[in-house]
Structure formats: C-alpha cells, structure tokens
Amino acid sequence: MIAEAGLAALWFAGALAALQLVMAAIGIARGRDDVAAAVRPVAIVQGLLALLAMALLIELFLDSDMSVKLVVENSHSAKPWLYKFAGAWGNHEGSMLLWVTILGLAGGAVAIFERSLPERTLTATLGAQATIALGFYAFLLFSSNPFARLNPAAPDGLGLNPLLQDPGLAFHPPTLYTGYVGLSVAFSFAVGALVTRDVGPAFAKAMRPWVLIAWIFLTLGITAGSYWAYYELGWGGWWFWDPVENASLMPWLAATALLHSVTVLATRDGLRAWTIMLAVVAFSMSMIGTFLVRSGILTSVHAFAVDPERGAFILALLAIYIGGALALFAARIGTVRAGTTFDPVSREGGLVANNLLLSVILGIVLIGTLYPIVAASFGVQLSVGPPFFNKAAGPIALLLVAVMAVGPLLRWRRDDAKAVLGRVMLPIGATVVAAIALLFVWPGVLPWAGLSLAAGLAVASVAPLWKRNLRRTPLFTYGMVIAHLGIAVSLAGMASDSAFTKETLVAVRAGEPARVGPYTVTLDGISPVIGENWSALEARLTATRGSSASILRPQLRFFANPPTSTNESAILTVLDGQLYTVLGQPDGQGRWQLRLWWKPFVTLIWFGGVLIALGGALSLLGRVRRERRTAMRTHWA
Amino acid sequence: MKAKHQRLTLALLALGAVVVAGLLALSALKDQAAFFYAPSDVRRDGLPLGRAVRLGGMVEGGSVQRATDGITVHFVVTDGQATTPVVFAGIVPDLFREKSGVVAEGQFRPNGSFVASNLLAKHDEKYMPPEMAGKMHETKSLEPDAKQ
Numbered sequence: 001m002i003a004e005a006g007l008a009a010l011w012f013a014g015a016l017a018a019l020q021l022v023m024a025a026i027g028i029a030r031g032r033d034d035v036a037a038a039v040r041p042v043a044i045v046q047g048l049l050a051l052l053a054m055a056l057l058i059e060l061f062l063d064s065d066m067s068v069k070l071v072v073e074n075s076h077s078a079k080p081w082l083y084k085f086a087g088a089w090g091n092h093e094g095s096m097l098l099w100v101t102i103l104g105l106a107g108g109a110v111a112i113f114e115r116s117l118p119e120r121t122l123t124a125t126l127g128a129q130a131t132i133a134l135g136f137y138a139f140l141l142f143s144s145n146p147f148a149r150l151n152p153a154a155p156d157g158l159g160l161n162p163l164l165q166d167p168g169l170a171f172h173p174p175t176l177y178t179g180y181v182g183l184s185v186a187f188s189f190a191v192g193a194l195v196t197r198d199v200g201p202a203f204a205k206a207m208r209p210w211v212l213i214a215w216i217f218l219t220l221g222i223t224a225g226s227y228w229a230y231y232e233l234g235w236g237g238w239w240f241w242d243p244v245e246n247a248s249l250m251p252w253l254a255a256t257a258l259l260h261s262v263t264v265l266a267t268r269d270g271l272r273a274w275t276i277m278l279a280v281v282a283f284s285m286s287m288i289g290t291f292l293v294r295s296g297i298l299t300s301v302h303a304f305a306v307d308p309e310r311g312a313f314i315l316a317l318l319a320i321y322i323g324g325a326l327a328l329f330a331a332r333i334g335t336v337r338a339g340t341t342f343d344p345v346s347r348e349g350g351l352v353a354n355n356l357l358l359s360v361i362l363g364i365v366l367i368g369t370l371y372p373i374v375a376a377s378f379g380v381q382l383s384v385g386p387p388f389f390n391k392a393a394g395p396i397a398l399l400l401v402a403v404m405a406v407g408p409l410l411r412w413r414r415d416d417a418k419a420v421l422g423r424v425m426l427p428i429g430a431t432v433v434a435a436i437a438l439l440f441v442w443p444g445v446l447p448w449a450g451l452s453l454a455a456g457l458a459v460a461s462v463a464p465l466w467k468r469n470l471r472r473t474p475l476f477t478y479g480m481v482i483a484h485l486g487i488a489v490s491l492a493g494m495a496s497d498s499a500f501t502k503e504t505l506v507a508v509r510a511g512e513p514a515r516v517g518p519y520t521v522t523l524d525g526i527s528p529v530i531g532e533n534w535s536a537l538e539a540r541l542t543a544t545r546g547s548s549a550s551i552l553r554p555q556l557r558f559f560a561n562p563p564t565s566t567n568e569s570a571i572l573t574v575l576d577g578q579l580y581t582v583l584g585q586p587d588g589q590g591r592w593q594l595r596l597w598w599k600p601f602v603t604l605i606w607f608g609g610v611l612i613a614l615g616g617a618l619s620l621l622g623r624v625r626r627e628r629r630t631a632m633r634t635h636w637a
Numbered sequence: 638m639k640a641k642h643q644r645l646t647l648a649l650l651a652l653g654a655v656v657v658a659g660l661l662a663l664s665a666l667k668d669q670a671a672f673f674y675a676p677s678d679v680r681r682d683g684l685p686l687g688r689a690v691r692l693g694g695m696v697e698g699g700s701v702q703r704a705t706d707g708i709t710v711h712f713v714v715t716d717g718q719a720t721t722p723v724v725f726a727g728i729v730p731d732l733f734r735e736k737s738g739v740v741a742e743g744q745f746r747p748n749g750s751f752v753a754s755n756l757l758a759k760h761d762e763k764y765m766p767p768e769m770a771g772k773m774h775e776t777k778s779l780e781p782d783a784k785q
Contacts, residue, residue, distance in 0.1 A: 234728070235755065271647070273644065274647060274651070338643065338644045341643045342643075352647065352650070356650055356651065356653075356654040357654075359651065359654045359655065359658065360654050360655075360657055360658040360661070361658075362658075363654075363655055363658025363659060363662065364658050364661055364662045364665075367658070367659065367662040367663075367666070368662060368666070371662075371666060384666065384672060385672055385689075385691060385742070387672070387688075387689060388665050388666065388672070391665050392661050392662055392664075392665040396661075505708055505726060505727055505728075506707075506708065507706060507707025507708050564731055565731050566731060567728065567731070582728060584727075584728030584729075585728065585729070587703060587707035589707075591707045592707075593707060593708060593728055595727065595728050
C-alpha cells in the first residue's frame with residue numbers, strides 16, 4: 001500500500017505543478033490578482049506532497065519491501081539502517097525524486113518567505129518553478145517510476161555498492177541537489193523578472209539568498225565529495241577531473257560568477273543583462289550536471305543504446321528549459337535598460353574580470369567534459385584527463401586568484417590606479433617573499449606559483465578589515481573575507497600536497513619497518529574483524545615519529561552482497577599533514593603490501609573548503625538580517 | 638562612456654572570453670586527443686613516448702603474474718587485435734580481474750611495453766570510465782552476479 005500511496009502523492013504533486021503554472025499564467029496575462037494570489041498556497045502544498053512521496057520511498061527502503069523493484073535492485077535487508085535510509089537516493093529513480101522534492105520545497109519556501117518582490121514578479125517566478133518541476137514529475141511518472149512493483153516479490157535485494165556505504169557519501173547527493181535546486185530558483189527569479197520586465201536591484205536582492213544557498217551547498221558538496229574520494233578510493237588523490245566531479249564543479253563555477261554579478265546588480269544596479277544570462281547559464285550547468293550523472297551516458301559509451309529513453313528525456317528537458325529561457329532572454333533583453341556605468345578600474349571592473357575568468361575556466365571544463373562524449377557518438381574513443389585540465393585551466397585559475405586579491409580593495413564606481421597600487425603593496429610583498437623563500441625548496445612551477453599567490457591572497461583577503469571598527473563591520477564583509485581566505489588556504493593545501501608528498505610502496509612481514517617522510521611505519525600484525533555486513537583483514541601499524549607513536553588500522557574489507565572488496569585506508573592527522581596508509585594484498589609468502597603516503601598540509605584543502613562555505617553562510621546571515629530590518633522599518637514607517 | 642557603449646563593451650568581452658576558452662581548450666585537446674590508447678592503436682599510430690597516457694582494454698586471461706618483491710604485477714592488456722605487456726607497482730584495485738576491463742595510466746617504453754602508475758577504479762554506484770567498457774565486450778564485473 002505504501003508504494004501506491006507514494007505514487008498517488010507523486011501524481012497529485014505533478015497535477016498541482018500543472019495547476020500552479022496555469023494559474024500563474026492566467027494571473028499575469030489577464031491581470032487576475034485573485035487567481036495569482038492562490039499560486040502561493042498551491043506551491044506550498046505541491047512541495048509538501050513531493051516530500052510525502054520521498055518519505056514513503058524512504059519508508060519502503062527502511063522496511064526492505066522486496067515487492068518494490070527499486071528496493072530489490074539497490075538494497076539488501078542485511079544493510080545497516082543508515083544505508084537503507086540513504087539508499088533511497090543512491091540510485092537513479094530515487095535521486096530524481098529527491099531532486100524534485102527539494103525543488104518543490106524550495107518553491108514552497110519562496111512562496112512563504114519572499115515578501116519584498118512585487119507580487120506579479122513573484123507569481124511569474126513561481127510559474128517558472130512549476131514549469132521546471134513539471135518536467136521532472138513527468139520524467140518520474142512516465143519513465144522512471146520509483147514505486148514500480150515487482151511481481152512476484154524477490155527473496156532479498158541485490159545490495160548497495162560497498163564503496164557507497166559510507167556516512168559521508170550518504171548525505172552527498174542531498175547536499176549537491178540542494179545546490180542544483182538553489183540555482184533553479186535563481187533561474188526562476190530571472191525568468192520571472194524577464195516576464196514582468198522588472199530586472200533591477202529589487203529582483204537581485206530577492207535572488208541573492210538563493211544563489212548564496214546554492215553556492216554554500218555546492219561548496220560543501222564538492223569538499224565532502226573530494227574528501228570521500230580521497231579516503232575511500234585509497235589512491236591518496238583528492239581530485240581526478242572525473243566527469244562526475246566536473247558535473248558538480250561546473251555549476252559551482254557558474255554560481256560563483258553569478259554570486260558576484262548579482263552583488264553588482266543589487267548594490268550598484270549594473271550588469272543587468274549579464275546577471276540574467278548567468279542565471280540561465282548556472283541553471284543549465286545544474287541540468288547538464290544532472291544529465292551527465294543520471295543519464296548513464298558516463299557508465300558506458302553504449303548508454304544510449306541501453307537506455308536511450310532516460311538520457312533523451314533529460315536532454316529534451318534541458319533543451320526546452322534552456323531554449324525557452326534563451327528565447328525569452330532574446331525577446332526581452334531589448335527592454336532591459338542598461339544599468340549604471342562604471343570605470344574599468346573599480347570594484348565593478350574587478351567583478352567583471354572575475355566573471356570573465358570564471359567563464360573561461362567554466363568553458364574549458366565544459367569542453368573537456370563533453371568532448372569525449374561527443375567523440376564517442378562519432379565512434380571515436382578518447383579520454384580527456386588531468387593533464388588537459390591542469391594545463392588549460394590551471395594558469396587561468398592562478399590569474400583569477402590574483403584578481404581576487406586585488407578586487408575587494410577597489411572602490412565602487414571609480415578608483416584611482418595609484419591609490420590602488422599603494423593598497424596592494426603589502427599582498428604583493430607577501431607574494432614576493434613567499435616566492436623567494438620557496439626557491440630553496442623548489443616545488444615545481446605550478447605549485448610554486450600557487451603557494452606564492454596563496455600567501456599574497458591570504459594577506460589581501462584580510463586587508464578589507466584593516467583600520468575598520470570590527471564590531472560595526474557588516475557580516476557579509478566578514479563573509480567575503482573568510483571565503484577568500486578559504487580559497488587561499490585551499491590553494492596552499494593543493495600546492496603543498498602536489499609538491500611535497502612522499503610515497504612508499506612495500507611488501508613487509510610483521511615487524512619489518514618502512515619509512516615514509518618523517519615517519520617509520522611497522523606492521524605489528526594482521527587480524528580478522530567482523531563488521532555489520534562485512535568481514536575484514538585488519539593490519540595494525542605503529543607509526544613513530546621522533547618519540548611519538550600512533551596506531552593505525554587499515555583494512556581489506558569483504559562484502560557479501562554484492563561480492564566485492566574495498567581497501568579501507570587509515571589516516572593519521574597531525575598538525576603539519578596526514579599519514580595515509582593502505583593495506584594491499586598478501587603475496588602468499590607471509591608478506592603484505594603497504595602503500596604509505598606522507599602528505600604535508602593536505603588537510604588545508606578541505607579546511608579551506610569549509611572556510612569558503614562558512615564565509616557564504618555568514619554572508620547569507622548578514623543579508624537576511626539586513627533585509628529583515630529594512631522590511632520591519634518599512635512596515636512600521 | 639554611455640551606458641549603451643559599456644554594455645556593448647561587456648558583451649564583446651564576454652564573447653572574447655568564450656572564444657579564448659574555446660581556443661585554449663582546443664589547443665590543449667590537440668595534445669590530449671591521443672590521450673587514450675588501445676593496444677591496436679599503438680600498432681597503427683606508433684608509440685606515444687615521453688608523456689602520460691591511458692591504456693585501455695581487457696586483462697588477458699592467465700596473464701597476471703606477481704613478482705617476487707610482492708609489489709610488482711605483470712599482465713597483458715588486449716583489445717582483441719593486439720596486446721601490450723604492462724608492469725604495475727602498487728595495490729591493484731578490487732575491480733582488477735582477468736578477462737575484465739582495465740584502464741592503466743602511465744607511460745610507454747620504447748620496447749612497446751607499458752609502465753602503469755595507476756589502475757583506474759570506479760567512482761559512482763555504477764560508474765566507470767567509458768573506456769573501461771571497451772569496444773568489444775560488456776564489462777559486467779561491476780554488477781552483482783545474480784548466479785553467485
């Protein structure tokens with residue numbers, strides 16, 4: 001019964017989305033305010049119904065209901081409950097349902113909380129939200145029903161890939177989807193503003209929190225995903241330029257650009273058309289990301305032959321939404337008057353440079369990600385790997401870091417070039433000092449540039465707080481400072497790891513020591529361990545450095561369903577880096593393979609990511625509080 | 638500067654950025670277009686020496702041999718038309734099996750053998766690099782085997 005109830009909830013939600021679209025259209029085209037007024041409650045109920053469907057699917061997974069096809073294919077009754085719970089979205093249908101649930105809830109949240117926009121623009125925005133949701137409801141109901149029954153029921157399920165049985169990964173998809181969906185809301189605002197010819201600071205202020213939310217979650221999602229790949233895959237790498245990773249990086253790049261341009265629009269009323277265009281691009285990147293990961297096109301070159309329907313469906317949605325938005329953009333952009341002007345040397349000029357460089361990086365990543373897919377459709381097999389991305393995007397990214405250091409030190413509208421030079425003297429000094437110091441431990445060209453620039457950026461990013469009353473500085477200024485500092489921290493970690501990592505690969509008997517970096521690692525012994533749904537061989541390693549000793553326990557894990565084994569790394573985190581240990585295979589003569597890395601300051605990569613997200617959160621808090629205050633003032637005035 | 642002119646300038650700059658991105662990507666792709674090799678490609682196009690490439694194909698049945706140091710593995714990659722001997726020092730991923738697909742990252746040696754620095758593993762619940770699927774067989778080793 002639960003499965004049928006879930007399907008019914010999904011149908012009702014889809015019907016309400018259609019109703020929401022029609023009502024918004026009537027309300028705007030006919031000027032019927034009474035009809036438009038009902039759009040808000042419909043949006044709220046639609047979101048709640050989607051949530052109900054998602055909750056029922058989770059219930060089916062928790063119950064291990066083996067008469068439901070999706071549960072059979074992706075779960076197993078012996079799985080820990082957390083992975084049953086998260087398993088609900090660890091598959092195609094479930095993750096699409098999660099997508100539309102977050103989308104519906106976001107639409108409901110807009111309907112409840114958005115009070116500052118003109119009513120007509122808000123109605124148009126909710127209409128656009130309904131259009132996006134409708135496509136996903138249709139996708140679920142007509143081509144990937146998560147509630148499909150299996151008759152007769154299976155005795156048990158096929159299980160979930162052990163690599164995914166990790167608490168961090170369980171919450172990775174919801175985090176990323178919140179990011180994707182936040183961008184879809186920003187897109188709806190842009191469409192709404194175009195429809196009602198209302199592109200200006202008011203619309204930008206309404207859109208900004210959603211861009212921030214999307215950006216915070218994408219940042220967290222990418223950071224967590226990178227750390228997961230690092231400790232779970234046992235290669236000691238933190239970024240592989242894999243299409244799945246790029247699928248989340250591209251929306252992030254677009255969202256970063258949008259975040260900066262929407263600030264110009266909200267505070268200075270400039271970059272109107274550009275911001276609208278970026279909102280369309282950012283949402284397109286979310287859709288392309290979803291398409292890449294969810295169409296199965298990455299699974300195999302023959303994906304379209306295996307299941308052409310799904311890929312084609314998402315591609316069609318992509319074409320309709322983006323094509324429609326671009327057509328609307330082309331039709332209406334003439335009516336959007338140009339905003340206020342500014343000098344090239346100004347805060348706006350810096351933000352334009354930021355946007356252009358981000359766009360170039362985005363273009364490079366997009367081409368590198370899609371090129372193999374396009375080539376594959378012509379029957380050519382090729383792969384684009386890290387060398388391409390590092391070579392093409394690396395230098396541009398470093399240039400962007402330089403712009404980021406200078407940008408916040410510029411004044412709005414116009415600035416004096418000489419005065420700017422005076423202000424950036426200190427960061428430039430820090431960069432030069434770091435560059436010279438690093439010559440003594442030459443790390444290679446890119447890491448050298450990265451570390452030097454990171455030093456300069458770290459100094460430059462806290463410079464806006466210089467000589468200010470720290471208690472009266474607004475929260476979003478702190479947000480900017482911390483986020484930019486986070487980039488410097490991350491960059492330092494990346495450069496340090498790629499330059500100074502030490503690796504040792506040995507086969508040792510118990511009691512034999514191996515050296516890596518400042519550590520001596522000794523294998524004490526191997527013992528069997530039993531887990532909840534796995535068994536493992538666990539190595540006990542003693543790592544000594546000077547007088548301190550630590551115990552690490554890397555494992556070789558075996559899962560019964562599906563039958564696989566994984567290498568569970570053991571990591572020792574200390575102040576100046578991480579010791580990363582992996583247990584490999586036995587050689588049959590009493591020796592065990594050990595792979596050991598010493599990675600100086602590698603943790604800075606993710607610590608920086610957390611700082612960036614924290615900066616975003618502070619910014620969001622500051623904006624929301626200020627909006628509240630202005631709303632109160634106008635309310636009492 | 639009038640507002641209209643400023644907008645035009647920005648539009649041109651944006652267009653320029655897109656073109657720059659495209660050109661950068663294309664120039665880098667020229668080197669990368671031949672980043673992925675199957676054994677028979679090597680026979681046709683010669684050896685790509687002195688740069689990191691990917692070699693993909695199937696691990697030939699019975700070809701996996703472990704060296705006495707306990708670390709090094711020798712095996713042969715085939716694509717049905719040609720074979721390449723590969724040497725890899727490290728921990729082989731779980732998915733590495735005879736008669737199933739593999740992608741090795743590393744460099745060719747002048748004698749035509751391949752030194753792998755990395756064997757690719759899978760990333761997502763059903764994901765693997767497309768090359769892994771190979772041109773001639775369906776890799777099903779990732780799927781839970783219903784008969785087991």
